Amino acid sequence: MTSLIHARGLIKRFGDFTAVDGIDVDVQPGEAFGFLGPNGAGKSSTMRMIGCVSPPTDGVLRILDMDPRRDGPRIRARLGVCPQLDNLDPELSVLENLTTYARFFGIPRKVARERAAELLDFVQLGERAGSKVEPLSGGMKRRLTIARAMVNEPDIVLLDEPTTGLDPQARHLVWERLFRLKQQGVTLVLTTHYMDEAEQLCDRLVVMDGGKIVAEGSPRALIEAYSTREVVELRFPDDQGSYVGKLEGVGERLEVLPDRILLYVTDGDAALAEVHRRSLDPAGSLVRRSSLEDVFLHLTGRTLVD
Numbered sequence: 639m640t641s642l643i644h645a646r647g648l649i650k651r652f653g654d655f656t657a658v659d660g661i662d663v664d665v666q667p668g669e670a671f672g673f674l675g676p677n678g679a680g681k682s683s684t685m686r687m688i689g690c691v692s693p694p695t696d697g698v699l700r701i702l703d704m705d706p707r708r709d710g711p712r713i714r715a716r717l718g719v720c721p722q723l724d725n726l727d728p729e730l731s732v733l734e735n736l737t738t739y740a741r742f743f744g745i746p747r748k749v750a751r752e753r754a755a756e757l758l759d760f761v762q763l764g765e766r767a768g769s770k771v772e773p774l775s776g777g778m779k780r781r782l783t784i785a786r787a788m789v790n791e792p793d794i795v796l797l798d799e800p801t802t803g804l805d806p807q808a809r810h811l812v813w814e815r816l817f818r819l820k821q822q823g824v825t826l827v828l829t830t831h832y833m834d835e836a837e838q839l840c841d842r843l844v845v846m847d848g849g850k851i852v853a854e855g856s857p858r859a860l861i862e863a864y865s866t867r868e869v870v871e872l873r874f875p876d877d878q879g880s881y882v883g884k885l886e887g888v889g890e891r892l893e894v895l896p897d898r899i900l901l902y903v904t905d906g907d908a909a910l911a912e913v914h915r916r917s918l919d920p921a922g923s924l925v926r927r928s929s930l931e932d933v934f935l936h937l938t939g940r941t942l943v944d
């Protein structure tokens with residue numbers, strides 16, 4: 639089967655800084671594929687390359703069997719994109735946000751209106767068609783962005799953190815719509831911080847950190863591969879000084895490797911937290927509270943404290 643997305647040794651540099659460091663990715667038709675990882679892992683940079691808005695610095699990238707460096711506009715016409723910022727037009731109504739967007743793809747006005755109305759029903763915003771965007775809640779805006787991404791009947795839908803910043807109920811509504819799209823056979827590629835969502839939605843996941851893929855597989859396989867029977871109890875007081883002491887106290891339950899620390903947890907959703915050496919102080923003994931917590935939060939959607 640031909641991959642819809644095929645990347646080999648894909649690299650993105652910003653000046654001297656390497657944001658995406660030689661990753662390999664293949665996404666098949668109908669697959670829900672997730673990029674998971676902490677802030678700054680390189681997920682959005684990867685998505686922007688796939689979305690043909692940012693050219694790769696190096697490596698092979700083929701989307702829909704085309705080369706983004708040559709065929710960007712043709713590829714973009716067949717993608718649906720939900721960026722992290724909704725960038726909806728506040729001057730336009732909910733419906734017009736879709737119909738205007740449809741015009742960029744040369745979709746005839748009548749078809750655009752019909753399609754937009756159907757999509758608004760699909761994302762449960764049919765009753766808001768005539769209202770302006772601004773009074774909509776964050777979750778509604780996100781659903782509208784998903785509808786907008788579907789307006790050109792795309793071959794691949796790219797979603798950059800579709801549920802970040804939403805309250806649990808709004809998150810659930812967005813997620814449920816995405817699940818419906820997946821059931822309809824739409825190819826989804828998304829980034830997320832939440833392992834629980836990734837587990838429900840994604841057929842395959844890559845975990846990114848420091849621009850590299852550090853783990854890959856089905857959500858279940860990843861959880862099983864990185865779980866142990868041991869329950870790690872970590873409590874982090876606010877004060878950073880005593881935090882270090884506490885951490886040393888549970889040190890035997892952390893696996894400290896030359897380039898990273900592995901933290902194994904099995905209290906419910908087992909997950910792997912990888913903290914690279916950059917989160918250690920020069921002596922290699924201090925783990926900053928934010929790093930461990932952030933990574934754990936990003937992988938599991940839960941905090942370590944209590």
Ligand SMILES: Nc1ncnc2c1ncn2[C@@H]1O[C@H](COP(=O)(O)OP(=O)(O)OP(=O)(O)O)[C@@H](O)[C@H]1O
Binds near residue numbers: 676677679681
């Ligand atoms: N245009 C840019 N110029 C310079 N550095 C950038 C640029 N875009 C991203 N970066 C850097 O590249 C790294 C990866 O960023 P990226 O946004 O891809 O990470 P991410 O995994 O999507 O994180 P987040 O979850 O916060 O969105 C970060 O250190 C970021 O500061």
